[in-house]
Amino acid sequence: MVEKRFIYDLSEGDASMKPLLGGKGAGVAEMARVGVPVPDAFTVTTEACIEATKRDGRWPDGLREEIEEGLARLEERTGKVLGGSSNPLLVSVRSGAVVSMPGMMDTILNLGMSDESVAAVAQESGNERFAWDCYRRFIQMYGEVVEEVPAYLYEDALTGLKAERGVEQDTDLTAEDLKGLVATFKEISAEHLGGEWTSDPREQLHRAVDAVFRSWLNPRADVYRRANNISAELGTAVNVMQMVFGNRGDTSATGVCFTRDPSTGEKSLYGEFLVNAQGEDVVAGIRTPRPLAEMRDVLPEAYDELIATMAKMEAHYKDMQDMEFTVENGRLFLLQTRNGKRTAAAALKVASDLVDEGVLTQHEALGRIEPSQLDQLLHPAIDPAHGRTPIAKGLPASPGAAVGEVVFDADTAAERGGKGEPVVLVRYETTPDDIHGVIVAQGILTAHGGMTSHAAVVARGMGKPCVAGAGGIKIDVKARTLTIGDRVLNEGDVITLDGSTGDVYGEALDLIPPQINEDFERVVAWADEVRRLGVRANADNFEDATKARELGAEGIGLCRTEHMFMAADRLPAVRRMILADNQAQRAEALAEILPMQQSDFEGVFTAMKGLPVTVRLLDPPLHEFLPNLVEQSLLVQRLETAGNDGAELADARETLSQVKRLHEQNPMLGTRGCRLAMLYPEIPEMQTRAIVRAALAVLDREGETVKVEIMIPLVALTQELSAQRAIVEKTVADELAQAGRELDYTIGTMIELPRAALLADQIAEHADFFSFGTNDLTQTTIGISRDDAENGFLTNYIMDHVLERNPFETIDVDGVGQLVQMGVDKGRSTKPGLKTGVCGEHGGDPDSVEFFNSVGLDYVSCSPFRVPIARFAAAKAVL
Ligand code: PEP
Ligand code: MG
Incomplete structure (x- = not known):
């Protein structure tokens, strides 16, 4: 058995080892492999970090010794000794996760600076000031990052010294000043840490590696991981690299560059540099840097080599690169290369251009686009x-x-x-x-x-x-x-x-509203050629449906009719319908609503120009439509206290008694969906009439044949579906007979309760299609309230990693996903070829889309602005 190793020398790595060496470690190793100048280094693996993290910070056996050996080999290769009094080796200790997390974790530079090495550094560089500046920077960074000495203690000392000397810039301090500052910084560190302070570079190296491990768990890294869905299990690698200095004077510099413009994707020179500075000065935004083009005048040779290297690395990785470099006394070193983060517009332009340049195939280019990022274009x-x-x-x-x-x-x-x-x-x-x-x-x-x-x-x-x-x-x-x-x-x-x-x-x-450009149209067309899943939108009015079509929706997968009821002019009639004491009152309210519904349907049908539209019959959790019980009680109380004994109080009391009658402790599990229609069949009947009349009107007016799909919500029992189906069929027949017309339509159901998924084979006998309502299916499978959980324990669960993802955002594949799979399989066992889709929020979530593709759904349906994301996600799912 090969024993697990925790250290890899620079020459042992390559790009494929990213999971083990992190992005930075694998990136520099790959650069070294293809002949790009990088400083010598070794990398502590992500596995070492994971093991230490699992053991509450205790290092795995052998790690300490391996680091010693890795250091000894680095010393041998460079011919230098860490912190030595002659020819000293100085190193940087930098984090490098598998997925780049810019600036979220810790870094220590200039390690190896010590009382012993400072003179040698001064002598070798011929610059005493430089040596003392490196030393004071090291003590400050090491103290802050590794030993957690408060930063202000050093800052105050530095500011105090500048005031004493009457100077403004750090660079105005002399070597002598800095020597004094080093002594002060050492005192600050020692005083803060008592006996814990060490000035031995070897011990400092171990502690620095440990600090980088710890920084994997720091709060900002945690927040960044959550925001970017990066697993906390990956760990960070630690790169120990020979220091090169961009702050050795006017022939030294440091900078960052992108091979293309990360904002627009243009193939233009993009980058910044600072003469006589260290890398962190640029990245941390402490000094405002100069545009890269100016480097041609200042450091022409290094500039030419950099431009050539940028082209080489982009061709090598077949993607836009984000690189860090340092020039030390005129000599160029690359410190990092990674696929550059970019805006969505740039991602599309780069993908499109790389295909034109013959670097990538269309499929490869699609693979480079992160579907969720496209959201930005829609800003x-x-x-x-x-x-x-x-x-x-x-x-x-x-x-x-x-x-x-x-x-x-x-x-x-x-x-x-x-x-x-x-x-x-x-x-x-x-x-x-x-x-x-x-x-x-x-x-x-x-x-x-x-x-x-x-x-x-x-x-x-x-x-x-x-x-x-x-x-x-x-x-x-x-x-x-x-x-x-x-x-x-x-x-x-x-x-x-x-x-x-x-x-x-x-x-x-x-x-x-955002503008969608040519690159978008072009690349999304490639996605459309590849994907198997259809993409529809959830929309319930003309405007949203029009937007959805513009963004490429191939139909409406969910028209929530209760949303139509919430408009101010409809709500009073809808309330009267719900609160009606008898059938006559209800019929009166329904008659008022019917023409409004019809005109709403006409709007959606017109916008969709002949594409299929799934209209879901009313699914009103009653509490969303009625006055709130507590508020209504308070109103009655207020009127009573004010001595109001007129019509207003009588009305308020009447409403209160109706609200009390209909009040439910668990309205989301109450008289919702088809249950209301089972109690009052005149409601689905009215809605069906409105649908048929609207479809016929749009056919007459626009010449568009509307593909209507009528959908029954919240079905748990086959009896519910068969009863509702019968009402719809009878009403459609009645309307068409009266109009003397014909209309093709289908009747399907939502699968949004576990029982419906479990008995999908029986349900399918009465359904022409299934649409998975994964919002309710998640709520009822996991047993968590979609209205409350995110304000309460669910957020804690995600913070504490009890759950990695919010199941209302990304489908819980293991649990809810099983029911979806079962629903599809059982449904098709009764009706091979049964059309299936999803219309819960998950329909616009890229990871969920991948899952829906894998279980063989026919389409996903999501909010209009997520349609482009779903189109790309559906393509990625098959690549
Ligand atoms: C669902 O439950 O997933 C669904 C689409 O219906 P609604 O969100 O309207 O309950
Ligand atoms: Mg639902």
Whole structure:
């Protein structure tokens, strides 16, 4: 048996080892393999992190020794000694998860700087200041990240020293100053940690690796994983790499670059660099960097080599790359390459261009597109007719428009945004600790940082509008003001951001619906050629149905007729229908509703231009239509207290007694769906008449033959379906006879209760089609309330990893999924070829779509804006 290893040298890895070496580890190994200059390194595997995490931080046996051996080999290869007094080796210790999580975990640079090595570094570099600067940076970073010394202790000391010397910039401090600062920093660390402080680089290396392991579980990484559905089980690798220095003077630099523009997908030069700086300065947005094109003038040779390397790596990975580089004394090193995060628009353009360039096949290109990301394309933009002047301008870091109230910290953003209030998070610069605020904000505005700062990368990945590095804005977090020129905005004032241009407006502007471009049309057409699943939309009015068709829906999979009833002009009649004491009263209310229903149906049928429309008969959880019991009781009480003994009180009492009569403790399990129709057959009868009349009217007026599918909801018993079917058939026959016309139509049922799935073979005898209502099926299978669970324990379950995914968002394949599979199989055992679809929210969730494809459904149906996502997801499911 081959023993498990926890360490791999740079030369032992390659791109295929990403699960073990993480994205960064596998990426650098692959670059080294194909001859791109990278610093020497070794990688601690993700398995080591997983094992340590499982054992509450205790390292697996042998890991410590393996790291020692890996270090010894690195020392031998480089001819240097970690922290040695001559020819010292300095290393970076960096996290690198399997799926990239930019900036969410920890990194330690300059490890190996010590009292012993600092003189040698000074001598070797010929730059004493540089050596002491590296040393103080190391103590600071190591102290903060590994030993958890509060950052402000170091910052205060640094600021104090600058004030004492009367200088503004760190770079104005002399070697002597920095030497003193190192001594102060050491005292701060030692004092904070008591006996725990170690200055031995080897011990520091072990502790740094351990800190990176721990950072896998830090709160911001956890939030990021949840937001991006990354499993907490994957663990992070740790890369120990020889340091190269971008801060050795004017022939050194550091930067990041993309092989194409990650906002638009254009094949243009995209990147930033800083002369005489360390990598983290660029990524963290601490100094605002220069555009990459300017590097040609400053460092021409390194620039040419970089451009050639970018082309080489893009061709190698057949995808747009996001790379980090450092130039040390004119010599180029690549530190990382990964498939670049990009906006949805860029994803489509890159896919389309790579096919034109002959790099990818259409199928491969489809595989590169993340369906859920397309949501972004469907985001609104600022109405170009606004005629307003921006009050500030920054970098267009992530496209889309955002309108919201200014908030100055992530906690406030999280709190208010979490309640659904539109907020724009305004920060000097965002750090990964702001992630919880970023997720719920409408958009992000920063005063500092470039296009590749964390704020930009994270926002782009989420499709969140972001304007970064708006230099003209001044933020006073204490006073909670944002000053632009002489305009002062307070927390709560509304601004609008345009993440596509970088413009900031000091008011709420109107937004227009998103525009779908040629790349989209082209690539989605490839998806349509490949997919097997049909894609329909859930829509119940003309506008939504029209939007759905525009976005490629091939029919309506669910027209919820109760939504039509909720319009203000219908509700009173609907209430009268529900509250009616006798048949005559009910008939009167129904007669009032019928023409309104008919015109609603005509709208949907007209919009769908002959495509199939599944109309579901009324499924009203009664509580959604009636006055609330508590509120009605309070109203009666109020009127009584006020001494009102007139008609108003009498009315209120009457309504209260009706509400009490119909009140249910569990309305979602109550007189819903076909149960109401079983009690009052005149309701489905009225609806059927409205459907038939609308279909005939649209045929006459538009010349469109409507493919009507009438669907019976919440069926648990075959008797329910057969009884309802009989009502519908009789009514259709009656209407057609009266009109002297013909109409093709089908009658099907929803499968949304476990009993219906279990007895699907019997149910199928009475159904022409099945549509799985996975919202209710999830509610009733798991036994969790779709109205309440997410406000309560379900959120905790997901936080605590009792459940990895919200089962109302992504189908619970193991449980609910089994019932879907059983429903399909049993239904088809009675009627081979029985048409089956799904119309619960899961129909627009890419992972669920994959499952629905695998169980052989004919179509998915989802909200109109998710139709394009479902089209791509359905294609991916078969690739
Ligand atoms: C369902 O239950 O999945 C469904 C589509 O019906 P509704 O959401 O209207 O209950
Ligand atoms: Mg339902």
